[in-house]
Amino acid sequence: MEETLTIIIDETKKNERLDKVISESEWSRTQVQQWIKEGHVLVNGQKVKSNYKVSIGDEIQVTVPEAIEVDILPEDIPLDIYYEDSDVIVVNKPKGMVVHPAAGHTTGTLVNALMAHCKDLSGINGELRPGIVHRIDKDTSGLLMVAKNDMAHEKLVEQLVAKTVTRKYEALVHGVIAHDVGTIDAPIGRDKKDRQSMTVTDENSRHAVTHFKVIERYKDFTHVECQLETGRTHQIRVHMKYIGYPLVGDPKYGPRKTLDINGQALHAGVLGFNHPRTNEYIELTAPTPPEFNDALKFIKNR
Numbered sequence: 001m002e003e004t005l006t007i008i009i010d011e012t013k014k015n016e017r018l019d020k021v022i023s024e025s026e027w028s029r030t031q032v033q034q035w036i037k038e039g040h041v042l043v044n045g046q047k048v049k050s051n052y053k054v055s056i057g058d059e060i061q062v063t064v065p066e067a068i069e070v071d072i073l074p075e076d077i078p079l080d081i082y083y084e085d086s087d088v089i090v091v092n093k094p095k096g097m098v099v100h101p102a103a104g105h106t107t108g109t110l111v112n113a114l115m116a117h118c119k120d121l122s123g124i125n126g127e128l129r130p131g132i133v134h135r136i137d138k139d140t141s142g143l144l145m146v147a148k149n150d151m152a153h154e155k156l157v158e159q160l161v162a163k164t165v166t167r168k169y170e171a172l173v174h175g176v177i178a179h180d181v182g183t184i185d186a187p188i189g190r191d192k193k194d195r196q197s198m199t200v201t202d203e204n205s206r207h208a209v210t211h212f213k214v215i216e217r218y219k220d221f222t223h224v225e226c227q228l229e230t231g232r233t234h235q236i237r238v239h240m241k242y243i244g245y246p247l248v249g250d251p252k253y254g255p256r257k258t259l260d261i262n263g264q265a266l267h268a269g270v271l272g273f274n275h276p277r278t279n280e281y282i283e284l285t286a287p288t289p290p291e292f293n294d295a296l297k298f299i300k301n302r
Contacts, residue, residue, distance in 0.1 A: 003063075003064040004061060004062065004063050004064070005061070005062040005064065006059060006060065006061050006062075007021065007022070007059075007060040007062070008057070008058070008059055008060075009021070009054045009055060009056055009057060009058040009059075009060070010056060011056060013054055014054060014055055014056050015053050015054070015055075016053065016054055017050065017051055017052070017053065017054075018036065018041070018043065018048060018049075018050060018051070018052040018053075018054055018060070019032045019033050019036060019050040019051070021054055021060070022041065022060065022062060032050075033050045035062065035063075035064075035065070036048070036049065036050045037050070038065075040062065040063045040064070040065060041060065041061070041062050041063075042060070042061045043058050043059070043060050043061075044058060044059055045059075045061075072101055072106075072111065072112065072115065073107070073112065073115070074112065074115040074116035075107065075108065075112040075113060075115075075116055076113075076116050077108065077112060077113035077116070078113075079091050079113050079114070079117055080092040080093075080094070080286075082143060082284045082286060083282060083284055086148060086149075087147070087148055087149060087151070087152040087275070087276055087277050088145055088146070088147060088148060088152055088156070088275065088276065089114070089117075089118065089131075089145075089146045089148060090143055090144065090145050090146070090271060090284055091110065091114075091143070091144055091146065092141070092142060092143055092144075092286040093110055093136060093140075093141060093142060093143075093144050093268075094141055094289065095139050095140070095141040095262070095263060095289060095291060096138065096139060096262070096263070097109065097110055097138065098110070098138045099111065099132060099135045099136065099138075099144070100132055100135070110144070111130060111131070111132065114130075114131060114146060115130070118131070118148060120148050120149060121146065121147070121148055122147040122148065122149050122150045122152065122153035131146040131147050131148065131153070132146060133145055133146065133147050133153060133156045133157060133160070134160060134231055136268050137234065137237075137264075137266075138263070139262065139263025139264055139266075140169075140263075140264065140266045140267070140268060141266075141267045141268070141288075141289050141292070142169065142266075142267045142268025142269055142271075142286060143268050143269070143270070143271035143284055143286050144268070144271075145271060145273060147276075151276060151277075152276040152277070154276075155274075155276030155277075156273060156276055159273055159274060160231060163229055163230070164273075164274070165271070165272065165273045166227075166270060166271065166272030166273070166283060167227065167228040167231070167268065167270070167271060167272075168225055168226070168227045168228075168268075168269060168270035169225070169226045169227075169228070169236055169266055169267060169268050169269060170215070170223070170224070170225055170226075170266075170267045170269050170288055170292070171223075171224050171225075171226055171236060171240065171247055171248075171264075171265060171266045171267075172221060172222075172223055172224075172247065172248040172249075172265035172292070172295055172296060172299065173221065173222050173224060173240050173245040173246060173247055173248060174220065174221060174245060174246050174247075174248060174254070174255060174258065175220070175221070175222065175244060175245045176217050176218075176219075176220065176221070176222055177212075177214055177217070177222045177224065177245055179214070180213060180214050181211070181212065181213040181214070182211070182212050182213075182243075183209065183210070183211050183212075184208075184209070184210045184211075184212070184239040184240075184242065184243055185208075185209050186200040186208060186239060186242055187200065187201065187202060187205035187206060187207055187208055188200060188201070188205055188206060188208040188232045188233070188234075188235060188238055188239075189201045189203060189204045189205030189206065190204065196252075197234075197252055197253070198232070198233050198234045198235075198238050199238060200238060200239075200242045206230075206232055207230060208230045208232045208235050208238075208239065209228075209229035209230050210226055210227070210228060210229065210235060210236055210239045210240075211226070211227040211229065212224050212225065212226045212227070212240075213225050218299050218300060218302070219302055220302070221248065221299045221302075222245065223296065223299075224240075224245075226239075226240070234252070234253070236266060237250055237252070237253045237264060237266070238253060240253075241253040241254075246258075247264040247265055247266055248261065248264070248265040248295060248299075249261040249262070249263055249264050249265050249295065250263070250264035251263065251264075259295055259298065259299075261291055261294070261295050262291070265292055265295050265296075267286075267288045267289065267292050268286075269285060269286055269287070269288065270283065270284070270285050270286075271283070271284050272284070
């Protein structure tokens, strides 16, 4: 059964962040922030954000979701490992693999493979997403860093928040981009007409910035490098569509007539970060996979 907790703010708590106040109970701050985002936390009957500063007399109602039993099993799935030590593992995720278990994808995920390979993964994101610091879409290939302990997880997340992680992608897009370089600074939020999609909007959105540069132009297509400054859901796919150059093969944001390559032509090829323990900068590069190269070859030969 769901449990409901009520907290009344007094003098000792005023002006503190909402997530901090609640996490002083038995739950982690990350868990509390997720509950706030999902609407399980109300302040005076209203939904607010995690950074809301509480006032004396505020009534906070926390509805703790009923625990869902999960049984995520290790699976002997080969991993393309680019770096590994006792704190971090960086893998090159293939196109078509889901990062962590979710509805409809309880097996065959990167997490299932990692659980078979690693004895320990950080527990900050809970049972369904152990070790997962950031994600890439199912049909996007490329480099992903995973934390083996909570210290590493926190340090890597701090770098993502501070925008010091290098994340460069290669993409094939429809249309010929005239500018050699550009920056897309446009907020991204849920599409009110389709809750499964994201869009550029001013309503309930988050700041999003993508830098791009042209690698090569072809008839009707452009090969680009995109560098993330922020990491919003479907960011590159949404931003490139927004400026009129949707990704080749993208079933959600691309045009009806596109190349049938089983998902978007997008590859996370470069990942750079400071090691969470030594602070040494590590940068790794993974080449584009065969399906990306096949699409590029087809475009070149048109």
